[in-house]
Amino acid sequence: MPSEAEVIDVDGVAVRFTNRDKPYFPALGAKGTKGALFDYYLAVADRMVELLRDRPVHLQRFPDGIEGEEIYQKRVPQKHPDYLQTCTVTFPSGRTADALKITHPAAIAWAAQMGSVTLHPWQVRCPDTEHPDELRIDLDPQPGTGFVQAREVAVEVLKPLLDELGLVGYPKTSGGRGVHVFLRIATDWDFIAVRRAGIALAREVERRAPQAVTTSWWKEERGQRLFIDYNQNARDRTFASAYSARKTPIATVSTPLTWEELRDADPDDYTIATVPEFIAGRPDPWAGIDDDSQSIELLLDMVKADEERGLGDLPYPPSYPKMPGEPPRVQPSKKVAENWDAEGNRIAD
Template sequence: MPSPATEIDVDGVKVRLTSPDKPYFPKLGKDGTKGKLFEYYLAVADRMVALLRDRPVHLQRFPDGIDGEEIYQKRVPQKHPDYLHTCTVTFPSGRTADALKITHPSAIAWAAQMGTVTLHPWQVRCPDTEHPDELRIDLDPQPGTGFIEARSVAVDVLKPLLDELGLVGFPKTSGGRGVHVFLRIATDWDFIAVRRAGIALAREIERRAP
């Protein structure tokens, strides 16, 4: 029998949790359930809100567990809890979407209830979604390389280059074998200009480490 639904108090907001005993990571046994994933996100929610506040995010969902169907969700359902906030974003195609906007730990908890394993934040903050406040560098290993090579490029090539430019990069591990480096920038440029800056930076990295 499926476990009953419960309501969890998340900083004063009631968030509904269904099927907490549902296996999400089968190899982890009882430590790999939906409830355990929910508990983990609750434990780090405050830190995540501090990092993601007012950013629109997309959800990488696995409602039937990590071995089931993957859903990359860009839009918040029309019928959603009143405590959620959304932010309208525009894609290069011109189409728009009301994405989840992170403002409170309850948004993180709701994402976990929806089977979200990974949150993908935009490099903008609402309401100004046309001017990034971050330039992101994705050091993504290709066949024959791995994390060691990505780390080496980040530390031995990218870091000295950023030092020369007077820029500070904040590294984080990616979901796979790579390294992401985030540069905080003024919101003076649109996506096209920031993308061009990223391409120029990448070309210089390649010149130094072909």
């Protein structure tokens, strides 16, 4: 029998909540119910709102728990509570949508009520959805690598590089096997420029650790190396937010850490059961992130230097339109040289 509906006061807003006892993370038993997830999000909602305020957010929903159907929701339903706000975003196709805009803890609670396990924010703030205020670095382990390699590259290679460039990065666990690092930047550049800056940064990490890191978009070329997913800085590519739960059996959480904490971190230590107490017992390592509005001019200078070396743009995801200066979007093993011109355009048969 479904549990009775509740009305929860969330900072002065009444949020309707249902099915508290529904299993969401079955391996956790009573500690893995929808109610446990909802209570977790209430516990971290204030910190999440500070980081997500005015950001458009997509929802990764599992209405019947993580073993049920997954819904990746980009649009807020037409019928929604009056306390929610929305923000219009434009996708690579040119189509638009009214996405959830985070303005109040009630929005986090509503997302949990809707079965959202993970919140995926854009790297922009409304109403200016054309100019990112974050550059995001995704250290994504490939087969044969894992979190240990990701944290080592983050701490031993990426952090010293950021220090040399005078940039401040804020690390967090991905909630899986990877590491995310966010740089808060000034809103002087569009998605194309920020993405190219991210590529330049990734290439420099790759140069410093070529046996451990790759920027190759094609899986057949990556080997047992970390992939820096530079396309996470493209339009409509989103990360799990800080403090978001993830679809894992133990309900891990994407958790902000200090660089020193990251050095010895284990992502399985940060779950919906442990994170509220963990963050209550120490200063917020991301507390100063809103004080940063960093320039990416040095990174754009690195873009120019790469171009002088013959290193131009890299492929976009397959759902994107062909972009100016983009190389051929075809796997290297399937590319026949005589079928392509010097500009990377396919020659008609």
